[in-house]
Amino acid sequence: MLTIQQVDTRSREQVHRFIQFHYDLYRGTPQWVPPFYSDIRLMLDREKHPFYEHSDGDFFLALRGKEVVGRIAILENRPFNEYHQCKKAQFYLFDCINDLEVARALFDRAAEWCKARGLTEIVGPKGLSAFDGYGIQVEGFEHRQMMTMMNYNFDYYPKLMEALGFEKEVDFVSAYINRENFQLPDKMREVARRVIERGKFKVVNFRNKKELVAWAPKIGEAYNKAFVNNWEYYPLSPREVKFVLDNLLMVAVPELIKIITYNEDVVGFLFGFPDISAALQRQGGRITPWGLVDFMLEMKRTKFISLNGVGVLPEYHGRGGNVLLYAEMAKFLENSQFTEGELTQMAETAVQIRKDILVAGSKPWKNHRVYHKVL
Structure with a gap:
């Protein structure tokens, strides 16, 4: 029964x-x-x-x-x-x-x-x-x-x-990228170069978690605005923003977090995470002292990166903010331990970003569907 x-x-x-x-x-x-x-x-x-x-x-x-x-x-x-x-x-x-x-x-x-x-x-x-x-x-x-x-x-x-x-x-589509195929067109690279030369846009890099923590409030504010046109958006409460940021900071590798500013205001971000799936599978969902060591070792040896949390405030897309973001993605694959990766769960309502990264050579390889039913 x-x-x-x-x-x-x-x-x-x-x-x-x-x-x-x-x-x-x-x-x-x-x-x-x-x-x-x-x-x-x-x-x-x-x-x-x-x-x-x-x-x-x-x-x-x-x-x-x-x-x-x-x-x-x-x-x-x-x-x-x-x-x-x-x-x-x-x-x-x-x-x-x-x-x-x-x-x-x-x-x-x-x-x-x-x-x-x-x-x-x-x-x-x-x-x-x-x-x-x-x-x-x-x-x-x-x-x-x-x-x-x-x-x-x-x-x-x-x-x-x-x-x-x-x-x-x-x-929500996830796309595969690798060092050989993810190549920004020359036109995009030139736009990114000019955007930096003008001096209003800047890429903020982090050397340690202390620097990252100092930027957390600004990151949270931008995060709450960047996805306003996405299907899943709603204004997060201060406690929810803190919850998201605390979870991010817990697993973040500072060198893989990039912030885009315009006249000192945060207008975009790129969150990169080493893929430690193999270690997570070995540990079976449990957190133990040995498991933490396993996670750290996997971070150093993995060649795969997840880019999850890629966003630019909508009003800065036409000014070159999105192109600057893609240039930073390309650098991850060109100048680091990572040779391949995944752009994880991009909503189909994020039309411009999905269009741009396909032009750059990404390949859709997973699809997750949200369903609905009227009662």
Whole structure:
């Protein structure tokens, strides 16, 4: 018999069952990178996660007898709805065995939750913070997941979503780049050179985390403005900005963070991260003293970089700010340990950046789709 059980987030045992199902389902899948157990546990912590200071959510398990066969989080992001003047719920942490009955039962329960709150549409996967990966993977299953910055799922997930009547909302494409093929056209290089010569635009480089921390408030302010035209945008609260920046600073390599300024104001940024997916797989989602050593060693030997968080304030695109950003990308591949990389999860609504990086020689290789359904 199939039942749907709401998770009591105050119960350590129930929270563990919800989290552990994901690890059990994907264990042994070579493309899957385990998330940090503590990161997922934080999502269910109503006292510590900044999402809950303005919004709400619940978590559900699908049980067949005593066996967990599926799970889902259903969320109401109130600032997003206020900004976009809509009544949407968002789902996240959806996992399910290949069984339409299980998927239907989970989403039926999610729909009940939505209707009780006057919400008229369900959208997702979409998480609790800006660095949670978007969408269900629909292309590129043969490629390894980029650390914990995106979701990985089996190829039957899109079929389940479509069978349940969900339709495409927006795609997030990740593109492959390498040293040989990612070449800025001469015209772009010349524009970047002239932009720097004029002296209004500058590229800020960092030598250590102390310098990076000093810039954090300005970075947060620019981050909150740069994606204003993107589908996923809503104004982050001060605590959410701090949450994003604290997470960024925890894993940042200062030399791989670039800030673009115009007359001393931050107008763009480029966040680069060494791909330590192999170490994350070895550690299985746990943080231990040996695991930290493993992560540090992998940072030094990996040849692969993730560029996740590439943005320029819209009003500076036509002035050369975006071209300057691409020139910095090219330098990562030309003058560092990295010979290849990935531009991770670019929304299709970021039209100009996606167009420009294709011209420069990137190759789309993964696609994550956010689905929606009117209730």
